[in-house]
Amino acid sequence: MDHAASFTxxxxxxxxxxxxxxxxLIEQRGFPVAKLRLFASTRSTGKTVLFRGQPVQVEEARPGVFDHVDVAFFAAGGAVTRSLAPDAVKAGCLVIDKSSALRMDPTVPLVIPEINPQALRSHRGIIANPNCSTAVALMGLWPLHQRFGLRRFFAASYQSVSGAGAEGVRELEAQVGSHVRGGALTFSVFPHQIAFNVIPQVDTFGPDGYTGEETKIMLESRKIMGLPNLAVSATCVRVPVERAHSVAINAEFDRPVSVSEAREAIAGFQGAQLVDDPASKTYPTPLDFSRVVKCGVGRIRLDTALENGLAFWVSGDNLWKGAALNAVQVAELMVKEGLLKPKTSLAAV
Ligand SMILES: NC(=O)c1ccc[n+]([C@@H]2O[C@H](COP(=O)([O-])OP(=O)(O)OC[C@H]3O[C@@H](n4cnc5c(N)ncnc54)[C@H](OP(=O)(O)O)[C@@H]3O)[C@@H](O)[C@H]2O)c1
Structure with missing residues (x-):
């Protein structure tokens, strides 16, 4: 990015x-940073982290620390967002939140820049980012909706362990190591052993039998795509993959569909990369779409059970498009559109 203004x-x-x-990502994409402030719990206070080759000390996240911060990315869970985001907003700091705490608040825009950038204009200090499996699924669904008019969809996710945070990755690696050494396999992050297994539970169960993750896919898809009555049914599954989520989707549309038009729609969408050549065993996999900006879409075929239906597969990085990258893209767009300005320049106006 090339901007005159730079931000705390x-x-x-x-x-x-x-x-x-x-x-x-902030470093790699050249987001205009004048000063970086890093916050975490008291467990990490005083640790140092390298940014642009320089050590930056981690501070305790607490009220009052946002007074001189222009924009804060929140990635510390819903409870921290609920307790500290109002303080940041009061201090005039824009909050770009990764947690689920405020996503369904009607006063908080829930934004994927390639889909609903216009929602940024109505923000009141906080912008929410979608759940990771929703973000990945919508990178395939949105361009198809624009072409054919989405009526309903079914999704089955294959979610990596990093979706449960750094501890999730450690648990998978520890179980694999223990298995190789013939030791006992213990678990605390996931409800069952995840190594050499799949677990059809991501998040806790609601009274309707759906998990929190499954309900998020339904509610967040409706909000982001502006389709309040969209019928959605999802099954979310944790798989022993370190990074990048995949989603198998069966979608029904208002208008007749064809595989060639669907491929054309995906190839023309900036958030997706078409990877679809069955003859050469070419389709997206989580390994191929880790640390990749776009989400891969492939295995596109006519659905045999739905009217005007398509079946397809999406893989995308839960830590990038499903989390950090989307948040940075939101900040970049806010700067580009003049919606984010350094506080010092505001004071000077
Ligand atoms: N992982 C994903 O794929 C993904 C995708 C979308 C959204 N999200 C959301 O992003 C957020 C972070 O997830 P993650 O996967 O990065 O989790 P994580 O690896 O467990 O990291 C949690 C972070 O929050 C900090 N933290 C915990 N309690 C805190 C407190 N009381 N005050 C201040 N900081 C605190 C931790 O600091 P310490 O090191 O000091 O404990 C750590 O830096 C969550 O809301 C999650 O739902 C994650």
Whole structure:
């Protein structure tokens, strides 16, 4: 990015899986940072993290720390957002939140820049980012909706362990190591052993039998795409993959569909990369779409059970498009559109 203004940027949850990716992406993409402030819990206070080759000390996230921060990325869970985001907003700091705490608040825009950038204009100090499996699924669904008019969809996710944070990755690696050494396999992050297994539970169960993650896919898809009555049914599954989520989707549309038109729609969408050649066994996999900006879409075929239906597969990085990258893209767009200005320049106006 090339901008005259530069910002005091905060990352709350800087030591976590998403926080670490935020740091890397802000550096790699050249977001205009004048000063970086890193926040986490008291467990991490005083640790140092490298940014542009220089050590930056981690501070305790607490009320009062946002007074001189222009924009803060929150990636420390819903409870931290609920307790500290109002303080940041009061201090005039824009909050770009990765947690689920405020996503469904009607006064908080829930934004994927490639889909509903116009929602940024109505923000009141906080912008929410979608759940990771929703973000990945919508990178395939949105361009198809624009072409054919989405009526309903079914989704089955294959979610990596990093979706449960840094501890999720450690648990998978420890179980694999223990298995190789013939030791006992213990678990605390996931409800069952995840190594050499799949677990059809992501988040806790609601009274309707759906998990929180499954309900998020339904509600967040409706809000982001502006389709309040969209019928959605999802099954979310944790798989022993370290990074990047995949989603198998069966979608029904208002208008007749064809595979060639669907491929054309995906190829023309900036958030997706078409990877679809069955003859050469070419389709997206989580390994191929880790640390990749776009989400891969492939296995596109006519659905045999739905009217005007398509079946397809999407893989995308839960820590990038599903989290940190989307948040940085939101900040970049806010700067580009003149919706984010350094507080010092505001004071000078
Ligand atoms: N992982 C994903 O794929 C993903 C995708 C979308 C959204 N999200 C959301 O992003 C957020 C972070 O997830 P994550 O996967 O990065 O989790 P994580 O790896 O467990 O990291 C959590 C971060 O929050 C900090 N933290 C915990 N309690 C805190 C407190 N009381 N005060 C201040 N900081 C505190 C931790 O600091 P310490 O190191 O000091 O404990 C750590 O930096 C969550 O809301 C999650 O739902 C994650």
């Amino acid at each position: 940027v905060g990352i709350v949850g800087a030591t976590g899986a998403v926080g670490q990716e935020l740091l890397r």
